[in-house]
Amino acid sequence: MPDPVILSVGASPVGDSELTGRDLFSVALAEAFENLPDPAGIVDALYVGNQSESYEHQIMYGTLLAEWAGLRHVPAERVEGCAAAGALALRHAVRDVRSGQCDVVLACGVEKMTAGGTAGATEALSAAFDRALEQRSGITAPSQYALLAERYCHETGATEEELARVAVKNHSNAARNPRAQYQSEIDAETVLESPYVARPLKLFDCAPVSDGAAAVVIASEEVAATLVDSEETVRASGVGAGSNNLAVAERDLTFVEGAHRAARGAYEEAGVEASEIDVAEVHDAFTVCEPLLAEAVGFAPRRAGVECALEPGERSDGWSDVELSTSGGLKARGHPIGATGLYQAIEAYEQLTGRAGDRQVEGAKRALCVNEGGVADAVTVAHVLEAT
Amino acid sequence: MTGRERGDGESPRRVKPEDLTAESPFTLPGFFAALSDGRLLGGRCDECEQAFVPPRPACYACGSREIAVEEQPREGTILTNTEVARPAPAFAADAPLTIAIVELDSGVRLTGRVAADYEEVEIGTPVELTVRELTDQEKEFALDHEEEWPLHVFEPA
Structure with a gap:
């Protein structure tokens, strides 16, 4: 079977943009193919992660972006899975290459969330x-996660201040990421003094509304070798995916089982253990997500996940030395829903090829990306990526 | 066949295509029609005893399709709760909303509004399920086929 690798990446800055979805994609495409032949000459298929047509009143994003990239002749489709759409698109690309069906596949994601303001989002x-039962009760995304946060704090003794430190850490990382929406540090008081959106979560516990598009080019190792130096590629060695109940009430409220299954699948396919992962992008849409995911994917002992905000050496026994959300995460890098899974893969790519600048984790060899959709783990996709 | 009698209305059995009318509790119109009559109907898996609302064709815990329909108790306990400061526009007039995940005494869990201020309830508070028609404002938010579907609301017991 061919070994899939990341051949190249590109992305628009994340934030409140004057550009539309297709324009943001053009930015991502221009960066990803800067040193490659025309997409038409090498790309065999295209997948687009995209959450909602309600922002731009536009479906058929597969067709549109294929046209924009000069790829009308290849199969192209939009992939839907709320915030996991991006990693689902990446998963399709990886599997198409691994199966031998395609040599090169373009996985991308696009979202223009600011189009309808906060109310629209x-x-x-x-x-x-x-x-x-859920929508008709008037619940919102922050309040869904607040239900999880309230229960997590009740069962583990985690405090609002500890959750705030997750936001502080991720802002600190984003301050060193030129792609990030918020390139500035904050302190815990800023988080704790921000207004409640849904108790116990406050404004600064929440990822922002973001525009952005990202592109990741997946190729077989053999074809990639004809296009770039092998040190510029990253192996997509394992992918796993799993679902959980759509309604949050029916799930384990303090263990994100869907994410556990997805990560286990990715580890097994790659033949690695959680303890071998050096850097990880986890789906910190709200601060409570990072501790929940650290436990579910095997980085942290149960109930100790909230130590994710501490330096690796300061954490309890049983914690791995993984560095979490080096991009700034969804919280501070930003969260353009359908593109987020690709931004995660781009951070992993940059860390594993030594291109992460001031936020470079020295010697990073293996990365895990965990992208969730729906509330928490309604659907989760995990990728293990490895330096060549 | 798993040894259970098929076709007996009282016995768990797989739903058949012809069962799935708008009167069946295995469909949302049927589920909400029963709720309008004051009956919250759930499913219970004959294999692993997992209970859930609304009823559905297969058990999410074990995958079995042998599902019995059971009327649910009204009494339950708050597992977790929050206050929605800014709900969706359709509910803006009622803000802030108290929302909870409740475990009924049968083990069924569901999310719903709580008719109490956030400070009046907490994890462990006993509640009782009530059912009411939609308000005019809620009906504006409802799709055509949802307008007659009632809303479940928990009240502190």
Whole structure:
């Protein structure tokens, strides 16, 4: 079987942009193919992660972006899975290459969330909840995660101040990421003094509304070798995916099982253990997500996940030495929903090729990306990426 | 076949295509029609005893399709709760909303509004399920087929 690698990456800056979705994609495409032949000459298929047509009143993003890239002749489709759409697109690309069906596949994601303001984003995101019982009760995305946070703090003794430190850490990382929406540090008081959005979560516990597009080019190792130096590629060695109930109430409220299954699948395919992962991008849409995911993917002992905000050497026994959300995470890098999974892969790519600048983790060899959609682990995709 | 009698209305069995009418509790119109009559109907898996609302064709815990329909108790306990400061526009007039995940005494869990201020309830508070029609404002938010579907609301017991 061919070994899939990341051949190249590109992305727009994340933030509140004057550009539309297709324009943001053009930015990502221009960066990703700066040193490559025309996409038409090498790309065999295209997948687009995209959450919602409600922002731009545009579906058919597969067709549109294929046209924009000069790829009308290849199969192209939009992939839907709320915030996991990006990693689902990446998973399709990796599997198409591994199966031998394609030599090169373009995985991308695009979201223009600011188009409808905060109210528009609230409305669009609520479509990811169960219509029958959840949506009709008036619940919002922050309040869904607040239900998880309240229970997590109740069972583990974690405090609002400890959750705030997750936001502080991720802002600190984003301050060193030129792609990030918030390239500035904050202190815990800023988080703790921000207004409650849904108790116990405050404004600064939440990822922002973001515009952005990202592109990741997956190729077989053999074809990649004809296009770039092998040190510029990263192996996509394992991918796993899993679902959980759509309604949050029916899940384990303090263990994100879907993410556990997805990560286990990725580890098994790659033949690695959680303890071997050096850097990880986890789906910190809200501060409570990072501790929940650290436990579910095997970095932290149960109930100790909230130590994710500490330096590796300061954490309890049983914690791995993984560096989490070096990009700034969804919290501070930004969270353009359908593109987020690709931004995660780009951070992993930059860390594993030594291109992460001031936030470079020395000697990083293995990365895990965990991208969730719906509330928490309604659907999760995990990728293990390894330096060549 | 798993040894259970098929076709007996009282016995767990797989739903058949012809069962799935708008009167069946295995469909949302049927589920909400029963709720309008004051009956919250759930499913219970005959293999692993997992219970859930609404009823559905297969058990999410074990995958079995042998599902019995059971009326649920109204009494339950708050597992976790929050206050929605800024709900979606359709609910803005009622803000802030108290929302909770409740475990009914049958083990069924569901999310719903709580008719109490956030400070009045906490994890462990006993609650009782009530059912009401949608308000005019909520009906504006509802899709055509949802307008007659009632809303479940928990009240502190």
